[in-house]
Amino acid sequence: MAKIHQTFICQSCGAVYNRWRGRCEACNGWNTIVEETPGGSGPQAGPASTRASRARGRVFPLEGLTGEAKQAPRIPSGIAELDRVTGGGFVRGSVILLGGDPGIGKSTLLMQASAAMAGTGERVAYISGEEAVGQVRLRAERLGLADKPVELAAETNVEDIVETLSQGRPPAxxxxxxxxxxxxxxxxxxxxxxxxxxxxxxxLIRFAKTTGTAVILVGHVTKDGQIAGPRVVEHMVDAVASFEGDQGHHFRILRAVKNRFGPTDEIGVFEMTDGGLAEVPNPSALFLAGRDHAAPGTAVFAGMEGTRPLLVEIQALVAPSSLGMPRRAVVGWDPNRLSMVLAVLEAHGGIRLGTHDVYLNVAGGLRIGEPAADLAVAAALVSSLSGAVLPSESVYFGEIGLSGAIRPVAQANARLKEAQKLGFARALTPQSRGESGATPLPTEALRHIADLVSGIAANAPRRAGSGRGSSRYDEEE
Known part of the structure; x- marks a missing residue:
């Protein structure tokens, strides 16, 4: 009798060891290595009947680079924001991995998408491994989708699922x-x-490629926001999407992390309502709703998410610190980027922030990643420190270099058009690179961070004594 060799596999990263270890050397995770019996992880993985009958390989045709190149056929989902993220719809035979925090609305979004596609005559199957059929039906009734011809089942065996879906017309x-x-x-x-x-x-990927069925795999999310399971699954699928949001906010953001058939920088914005997820065609108005025009420390940033311009409010609070090491708290932006902007303001703008706590927040819970937000963040910080209220009809965008220079950013006209559409009258932008043509909005070009600081300082309230803003700028002058 042949000896069975046990395999120890890390449940976080998939690293394989020949004996148990307390810490995985690949991902540094503790107590993540579990003993498993070999059978599906090696090169001979697959059904036993298939392995026994294929002692020799089969010959497949080889084709050249010449030939007709066709665009991948797509199936519209019926939800415009979802189609924007996927690149125009689901590609036949593609596999999408969708991740998100528990309770964020993944099942609700997929139920609405499946019902919309089934309403157009396509065959759609919803296989639930976590809920019973009755629970899924209750969700469909709550969303008003109980009359849609969606095929529903509660099953966890992959072989049974593949065999069932293979009967009749392949599902779309x-x-x-x-x-x-x-x-x-x-x-x-x-x-x-x-x-x-x-x-x-x-x-499931093999089933999708052979039948042309678009498959969506829902994945759990770990505490640090990563999709649970081995990272190799993210490399196997065609697209990875993340459904983000905060339980305290009523909107959700669908973001593509990987997409072989479309862009990876587009986002879809949804609003959680009593009737399910509603599309938000104008997210800028949503993020700017309810902002305080008369409060210092707020600036409107004209950003870009893929091809979509997006206006959000940057909120900053600078307060004297009683701690030996002032606190820096950031929500929705890169903390390292904030540290860089603070250093540039102190070195080239004459702003003393070493004895102040700094709090920065992107209103609405949106996460911003582009460096074009540097100028809006700096304006909000200087406004909070000086007590000067920024003009409510102005928007800001531009990248700040370590030398204090304000550098141009891409797609400036798209940002200005979005600001004009929402009623803004002026934009503070970097010095242009010599592009010709009229801009949608009147712009004030800034070359250096000192220009921004002096402009805001001119409107700072002058108070007697050591009031906020007056004593600091008086010392510098």
């Missing part, structure tokens, strides 16, 4: 909720383990 869309609950008979390990998740995903 199949939703697997979630991949962590699936298991395959070719692997002798518990559902949710690295080997099971990888093997189950491989079987």
């Amino acid at each position: 869309l199949a939703i697997i909720d979630s991949i962590q609950t699936m298991w395959t008979e070719t692997v002798e390990s518990a559902p949710g383990t690295v080997t099971q998740v990888r093997s189950s995903a491989q079987s």
